[in-house]
Amino acid sequence: MSAEIHAGAATPLPAVERRLSSTLRMRLAAWRALALAMLSASAAPCAHAQTPTASPQPQSTVRDAGLLQRTASPDIAFFDGAHPPVDLLQAFDAVVTDPASGFEPNAHLLAHTAWIARTRAGSGEASSFVSQQIEPLWQRGYRGFLLDTPGAVAALDAIHSAHPDARLMIGGDDALQAALPHAAALYAVVGASLVRGVAPGGRPFDVAAAERAARIDAAQSFMRRTGVPVISIELCPADDRACARTTAAQVVASGVTPYVTNAARNVVGIGAIEVLPRRVLIVQDRARDVPLDETPGVRDAATPLNYLGYDVEYADVNDTLPDDVAPDRYAGVVVWLEGDDPHDGAAWRRWIDARIAAHVPVAFIGQFGFDAAGDEGPALDLQPVAGPFSGPLSIVSRDPIIGFEAQPRLGPRDLTGVRVGAASRPLLRVKSGEATLDPVAITPWGGYALTPYTVVSLNGIGQERWAIQPIRFFAEALRLPPMPAPSVTTENGRRLFMTHVDGDGFASRAEFPGPDYSGEALYERIFTRFRVPMTLSVIEGEVGPQGLYPQISPRLEAIAHKMFALPYVAIGTHTYSHPFKWEDVSAQTGERVDRGGGDTAFSLNIPNYRFDIDREITGSIDYINTRLAPPGKKAVVLQWPGNCEPPAIVVRKVYAAGVDNINGGDTVITKSVNSWTNIAPIGIAKGPGAYQIYAPNQDENVYTNDWIGPFYGFTRVLETFDMTERPLRFKPIDVYYHMYSGTKVASLRALDQVFSTVLKQPVLPVQITDYAHKVLDWRGFAVARAVRAADASTGTATNAAIGAWIVRGNGEVRELHWPAANAPDLRASRGVTGYAAGPDGTYVHIADGAARVVFDAANAAPAAQPAGASAGAVPYIAQANGFVRRFTRDAHGMSFEFGGYYQPFVELANAQRCSVSMAGHPVAARRDGAQLRFDTPPAVGLKIDYQPVEVACGD
Template sequence: MAYSVLRGMLLTLVVGASALAQAAAPSAPPSVAFYYGNDVPTELLSQFDWIVVEAANVDEHQYDQLTQHGGQPFAYLSVGELDGWRNSKNPVDESVLMTRNDAWNSQVADLTAPEWQRWLIEEHVRPLWEAGYRGLFLDTLDSYRLFAPDGDDARRQQEALVAIIARIKRQYPDIQLIMNRGFEILDRVHDDVVGVAAESLYRGWNPATKVYGDVPDDDQAWLYDHLARVRNDYQLPAIAIDYVPANNRSLARQTAERISDAGFVPWVSVPQLNQMGVGLIEAMPRRVLILFDKAKTEAGELAYSNAHRYLAMPLEYLGYGAEYRDVNEPLPSDLLHGRYAGVVTWFDESLTGPPHYPPWLLHQMRNGLRAAIVGNPGVPLAGALGSFMGVREVNGLASASLTPLAHDELVDFEGFPPPSLPPQTSYELIDGALTSHLTLGDDRDRRFSPILTGSWGGLASYPWVFQQASETQIRWNLDPFAFLQRALALPEMPIADATTENGARYWMTQIDGDAFVSRADMPGTPFTGELMLSDILQRYRVPTTVSVIEGEIGPQGLYPEKSTTLEPIARRIFSLPWVEVATHTFSHPFEWESLQENDLAGQGKTLANFNYNLPIPNYRFSLRREIEGSSDYINRELAPADKPVNVILWTGNALPPVEALAIADELGLRNLNGGNTSVTRSNPTMTDVSPMLRPLGRYLQVYAPQINENVYTNNMLGPLWGYRRAIETYQLTDQPRRLKPIDIYYHFYSAASPGALRALHEVYDYVLTQETLPLYASAWSDVASQWYHTGIAKRLDGGWQIKGANHMRTLRLPPAMGWPDLERSDGVAGVREIASGRYVALTGGGNATLFTTSARPRTPHLRHANGRITTWHSRSPGELSFSLAAEQVPLKVELAATDNCQVSAPGARITQRDGATLLAFVRADAERIEVRCAKR
């Protein structure tokens, strides 16, 4: 990592908003971000227009992520210095190095030396260009003053600097350049650059004393004049980079606003530029860093960790995705406040790994990162860490001697019996600013708190988080939603939502291929595939994703003699217009983590003497055969030519390794399955609601919103009618919080018995009474995956910038934020308030700008539709033109605030009700709906 110096001052960094120089006019300045850290937060940086990075820290995949929303990456280039850490295949001749810059372990070069100019362009600029960079940030432009401070020597260096910039532009005409200062040559190079940056306009950092502070008035005035000349005389973005302490986010925001009010483009961060700062926008962190102890987690699988099983879902509801790290591995060295909403832990026992974790946690907390520590903290909260947190750890407290004295709304969420467990650890509060949410007293009249929050985060310790009556009966004592909100001090902001679109709850239907080969307990004993086709699929003509297992029905599987009978049934199912084609693999792995490449099928046995996969003769396990091979078989033998496999529905325990996710991604297959959401009224606990996503490496596994009929029927051992209880799950995951879309998820063996089939009809008939937006599993997989990556940023003008929202199209507004201001917003189609929340519909164009107001919208807008927006044009507050399309069902639309408007829609039956307009179509789409309103 290297940073450069300008005349003993720190480097200034900039990132801007347009890829074109002419777009960087003062009237529409670019948003700019600088990040030189090792672990590049692409999900945040990609929301900016210009992104300055150290290219050595960015791999090819990260580069693509930086550009995903149209931003322009700029690679750092030290023009006047040779960084001590930077390697080169062809070292420069040392004769061109004039002096050292000890502050940054670099050597200052003679810019006039032809060897330096050649080496700079061939060894640095060319590789950056070939790596895809079309922008450079030119730094150390006046380092020559360390050996040529003024006079003719300085002028020769300046002439050389002008020549270097001209040479770069001559060899790479399309490259964009930002200068760090270089004011003395600006009159000669302004046509070759797209912006100029300088550090420390209002707030700076002294590298000698390592102290932050205000910039002296004279220095402010001098730099202000130069930046104003950049803006006014040359019509270039003038970027001011200021420095504030990492833990003082409010000061960073104030400083950014001050810079912007002065007419300059702000970037406010720390001098090392390894923290996400604040610019014209503040990219809001939508991820939480979750640490787990892989060595002490079953099979080393994060899906079995408490934090994933119990905390990831509340975090997702609050709008935050999980990013998991093994606490025993090296942890991020960059400053994480501003990148993550916080760090979350839930260890089962004390850590025994490397001792780096406590100092790392203390360092990050001191720099503003909040922590939510649940269960066992893993390390003693003592010494410097305990002192910072304001607690004194007390071990060995006997449960029998403890009495709950007081608690507030964070406790007693689903129940609150005092636990009768072995001796426990609790905490005495030594910081009066801490809030105790549960106070315990002992027989010596001492006071303790196992659940508390403070300025650093929150602590909820074992055994007061849960009450557990049995392995399957677990209830929250702690309110996880409220605790995480308070511990992490989550801000009021629009919440990305993957359950709803256009005011309607998503509904998908999916069939796992198991038992396609089985016979139904019905007259004539038809194959389950036949009965499912006639009794369900041809009756309920809604988007349905259907899979088969090649090893069950294919000629290379377990039943080759039945293949000629089963394959035609599958072809008939896949030919239905409302059926999406999916694979359920070749050999149906039951325990993915127990299978290794080239294992002979059926050899491995679990404790239950159950095969790890189908015992297909002579088959040796291969991930590629499971995914690509089964897809090729279905495409070749079963699917219509224009409808290839689009989805893989994971099998068994549905915990595919990262290599399997990579293969699916390579093939363009969406993925679904996993999770265990099965909350019912007999066990109405949020501990039975699983997360939406399982991140592995750079891939995402998408869990099924609700579990299949196995859980409700005790693995089909009875009651066979049990799947009707999925209705309870739909209801309990809808109110008071809409946590999940609706997923009718079952196997072909639900057609094997009359009771199971009747339950399936009951579920369908119930869902048909709900206000839903039906879609395929592949479409919702796209929604869920994009939810994780959608960018939400606060603008300095009070609005919200949304990036990457073409699949995921809904924001949920906290009541305190009010309503969308439709006249000021862009890319916003409407809003609907229901019992589960206030849902803002986006138009699906990818990007949107949201402003809010305290008043309900009075201009016409979309309140509800069972289809998705395909086009949207808003020419004025009272004039709309748009189109929608539903999947396989007649389109229904409700428009609000149309009491003074004319609505036209060819083919629609239009009715008015309470100032709203209802449109009902016979078809599944509406090519044109127009709204024209009289002026108010």
Template sequence: MKKLFFRLLAAFACAAQASAASPSVALYYGASPPWELLRAFDRVVVDPGHVPEPRSIKNGPPELAAYVAVGEVQPSRPYAAAIPAAWIKGKNKDWGSQLIDQAQPGWPVFFAERVIQPLWTAGYRSFFFDTLDSYHLFSKTPESRSAQEAGMVELVREVKRRYPQAKLIFNRGFEILGKTHSLVDMVAAESLFQGFDAGKSRFRPVPGADREWLLGQLSTVKNTYGLPVLAIDYVPAHDRALARTTAEQIRELGFTPWVTTPDLTSIGVGSVEAMPRKVLVVHSTPVNEASLRYLDPVRMLSLPLNYLGYVPEFVDASQLPDHPLKGRYAGIVIWQTVPATTAEQQRLSGWLRKQVQDTVPVAWLNMPGTLLDSNLRSTLGITLTPTSGAIAPITVVQQSGIMGFERAPTPALDSFAGMTVEGARPLLVLMQADRTQHAAAITPWGGFVSSPFVTSVLPGELGSRWVVNPFDFLSQALRLPKMPIPDTTTESGKRMLMIHMDGDGFISRSETPGNPIAGEMVRDRVVRKYALPMTISVIEAEIAPDGLYPGLSPLAEKVAKEIFAAPHVAIASHSYSHPFFWYRASAGEGSDSYNLRIPGYRFDVKREVDGSIAYIERRLAPRGKKVEVFLWTGDCIPTSEALRAVAAAGIVNMNGGDTVATRSNPSLTYVEGLGLQRAGGFQVFAPNQNENVYTNNWLGPYYEFERVIETFQLTESPRRLKPINIYFHTYLATKRAGVQTLDKIFQYALSQPVTPVHIADYARKVMDFQDLSIARTPQGWQIRGASALRSLRLPAAVPLPDLESSRGIAGYTADSGDRYVHLHTDSVSWVASPGALTSRPLLVSANARVTDVQHASTGVRWSLSGHVPLQFTLKNVQDCDVRLGNRKLTPLRQEGSFSHFELIEHVAPSLEALCRN
């Protein structure tokens, strides 16, 4: 028997390479599937009860398959009650299901009509046939088993007669494959190396004899019938290392692996390992949805998590999820700014113990050591030292470089709590008399920082400063893996430049000679002066004939038409009535006080969104030119209803976020994240703020807007955190200082190596960031969902891609500072470079988007599309002819192996580097 086992292993090892093209597969039967992770797989089997409309899944996997039980039925299934009682042959006590007599003549038609047809109508085209061997529980004679098998063969044939395009996946069903293998797309089998005993509720390695038998069956499936094999094994959720090892064992045999938990509600490990990019952030309960915007975790934590490549998901103690988090979230951050109630603390403690047991990393900020219950303290390995009551000085006896990031830790007498953590690597250790406090540490379960060592509030109105380095602390506490990081600041290796204008004050008179309206000044001093992609908006009630200023409407509309006719101008709406407070206006709290006072108007979301868009496109926009963006107004805290309205209109949204870091406030606490997820959708924040903030709410001095240059600089170095965003209101052009300052800002921006883009392009990148899929593969990485976001930033530990073996990669910037990889498709296969950098032609950077790349033995062809005259840098083309069509290009300058080019064209559809061997 052992000889047979090793012969089988050898045969499968030889076949492993041939199976490389088999689709990756995942099984997920839980509610609310995490599509951002499951899209990493080619085919995902789901419970159709949780996914009733597969066509509605926008960012899901390429193929969804519906789980269908053939030999059993759960009483909860919609067709269960219609099955005649005579067809039921008993119960499966382990799973609480009823066994079905496959030999009943009416069963194949019933199954095709009542089980498959509704799923086919819903949009499913693949079906996972389970419980094909359940008849063994009641069929004990050869004759009885033969009848059951004949019934299942007829059932399969009936389904394929009605739906010849249906893809069928068998879970085992070895007994009927001889007669049905030509109708089957794939065969699955459970428990090859690791299994689960449902009767005893325990995990166990598969006994050798069982594995040998199963390998024999799978040998027939693969070698005789030529079908791909899916091996499904089960390991505990917390044992990710075992899951990876098991998946590798299965893969080495040439099978497609899926290693998960037996309830199939976890994200397991398969042919690829989907990397979770969400971090669950537990915060204090906000007063309402609008106030969530001002919580410290939202204001301060989003930025470092986004920079590290992660998406924060904000919940309070009443919203803690009860589904498994391992493999679905990268970790948990707890940051409560208001003391939790007893009920909240109890709920959080029990839930947190479960997460620690499942080895989900936890980073706890402002951890209240004295409020932890004894069970949680025991789980976390915390020992408290009772106070002696004596007041004594506090000394810092150990401090890591992670502490003192923007402000030195300053212990306070009333915050000292004697506490140590077993197995911790302390980041900050304090002493008071003979008592020790681990005030911050990396621990076996994650890490924590006690108050007041997370942030420190400066005296006066100087704001806050980070005490702990949030980048390093989160990376270490959450055990974040080194992987490519989706980047929303950069296009083709250069920092992006964006320009947008809120339409406030379009009809205000300028102080310059002749007193033109502000719209005219923007037309002449911005739109006609700078041929850069920019997005201009108007407020309908300000300029429409039936608005607030009918006498100025003819001039205002004429100017708006001229601005919108410019080819480099994209159009945005800044609403109908410019709501100052969206939530208050929506609630009808004296709504005329919360938007422009338009006689007879009561706030209406559809009028603000759909109505203003229709007005602009009907009266102001050139034929065929559409509104692309809705720019939030006033407090920039939209309701969920407003977010849904903008999404339904088919455009993107932007504004909000208070990024205003300057030399006088050089803190990351003044730099916000990408935006905020609300019930109605995702709000995209502007990368930085407009002149109103820099000019003391437009009270002056008006030249202070030039300090936005300081914001640009502070968000570029030492880390590139934001693109350059020149963001202003129309009324800026009413002041001489405003116009002069705007020129200075433009000149600074154009002196930098930038790629100009429209803000709609940026907003789409931010939306991609939320659910872009990154998966680890045996060769490197797989990226999916990069429709707009085409830049990845690489940590030092991540190898560069091998351009010849990878697919979807246009080039990279790697020789100084941050390393950026440029993508040219939304789906990327990344093969890690074995070592030395490529000596083939390489696109290092460009001020344009890469739309295509073609590699050949004689060179490389790129397609570039930009908004301004092209500038690009190639590497390793010294011995190549660089051509654009039939025109040979000469470098503007040569620096070693780098060749820098400039063209008058904005688009290069066939830029080639043809090289001599």
């Protein structure tokens, strides 16, 4: 439908309008009159006016003849709930909230998103309105204001005078007309709904086609006249994302910026972008004496979900389950049940039914926890199959995901009597006698994999194997779209490499001539030989004068002080007494719970010491900072000791102490233990503010059979590094070991071999705290896709490789993993510094944690456009052994700041006509065809010395 209106043209009244009420015809006439008036007022078109298009970047503006020149329409969300989901909403350029909700923007300041307050005012002085309402809101962190009453609009000039940088918006009745005199100061205008509006009293209604056309005409005319974008708020039921997606696409097709939400405005709506939820809830039946860390949801399910880009939360099926698991916040629910049915079966079934009714995909592993093929079976497209089953089993059909690492032995007694209907797709269909059953299937609401087609125990060797390919199964069952997911394994095309050392054995004697203690041996043969960023730690109770060895404490402290003084060494604490059994620490108080046995079984048996969690954490940190750390350094991380399974209250205390945390998880996959079940997740959410970050892989204790031998066994960690890189890059590299590795020649040689091998690979050395910060950013990283007009006909997103993706974080994550060979279109993308082919797709480099990435349809076929090929001869960063920030690109080249810890360099592609200068001086770069490489000085200490780089390209 054309939005053009020609002033003075006589248009016959369409037949549909002749049937409308006189009131509605008067309203249509008013809208058309407004459009005509705005066109008439612009006899000479403004040079800066244009139809806005969606953009993930903050709206850029420059002044021109008293008006704002805008390059794109901002993406604006509207949220009136008390607890805005900040992580998701940061995908928008601005978020309008109700200040009365209690939300405090100062506690949630974002680099790329402004908080805007909805304000209302009656009659009165504008100056009073500014001082009494605007100023307090400004102090709370609001940086924009939506004025939707005549009194508030009347104060607009006063607000603009007091805060010229404030993002000002006008809404309410007749917003377009009210905004016209103030266009020069406006960020956006909230116009009338175009598709699904709200009637007086809050009742949603569909906007009639004729009135919609008139509203579109008025909005388009206003935008052409002023250059100010118009936002249309539309309403759909909270759980109906298909409705929201279709409605948003319809508005996008009209040239207006949409925001589709529910009547209460307490969901993450869909605008010109749709934010993809990246959380999955795992519900499982955990025995009370089993730590969360040891449950199958953590040990098995979380890793494939993390690989796909999803963070995981956990719930117990027999506890109160959350009622806010909605499709705007959660990508899906995984149910992993292995024991008895839930205690309250009726409540469990109601909860599942509510999730399915809300269009949240559900994947069952093991059991349903209810009679899935009972009375409600037809609604789930499930059919009961009467048992018992005793005949021999045969396979009728099998998808390739079945039998991924192991094929379970076929036995009729393990089968559940269920078969899917025509709307579902069986992944495994078997026959027992005359009965046909489907143990694994994809259904309209999700999917399931029933026992034994889940994780198979190999009891003879104490190992496990996946009976299904879990990444494919979860992606299909939960309808997880391919997306450019934030990566914690890679930066600038190179796999991350870190190393950290736990303090155990620092007081142990070296078992060969020369150094006296293990720390001294490591200092001589490892710490000073491999000058890479590393984190070293001690156990205070082993090293300090009040600990186990007061007689040798001066010597141990001297070694510790010397190693901590190395400029590339960061400092960690391994606690005071090294608790071994964290299950003996109360989850409620953090105190030790005496379960029998002496202190030796719980921690180091330090004389006259009674366990105190604060002494373990802040006490050990204070000891290190005051007695061992050189000037300018402090302890920055706590490295979990023992079984590394602390309760949530202890994890929160570490965050409160101002340090990071690391350790735990069991990534020990090798050629002899070859299963994804031996790859741990990124970390574990133990509750609000209690996220434990797992070590990327395990230490030498595992590879030496608990330090029994062989003591060269740590060389097998190289198998782990390789098997978590190919065929899929699950993990970065972490050379993680203990101080006692310095006691033996064999273990020292193993370390030398491991470091030497790793440093020959394309890695990017980082500190363990850099990795920890990336993990925390990864959890809240926002990924959104641009809504396309083509989506309007289906209510679903079109080919993910076509169109734009918007990503935003706090700046720690600077790499995206795209699970295909597509190269990004560098001309259409923004914030993309480059890309590189990986073992499992394309790794896209981004700057400062925010980007708009476009994958062009022309580059969709891997054979036609491999990840390493040029993209229109635009120069880009192919790889860099360091960190890029403040990146900009123009027609003549690019500029950025660069620095790194260890042998930093940048390699540019498509750079045959480029030259490089650094800090204003030409750089001698090495050329290889269209590739260009230059080196920069390494960091002297822990702080990166960033150098300004200019890349000039042209004839």
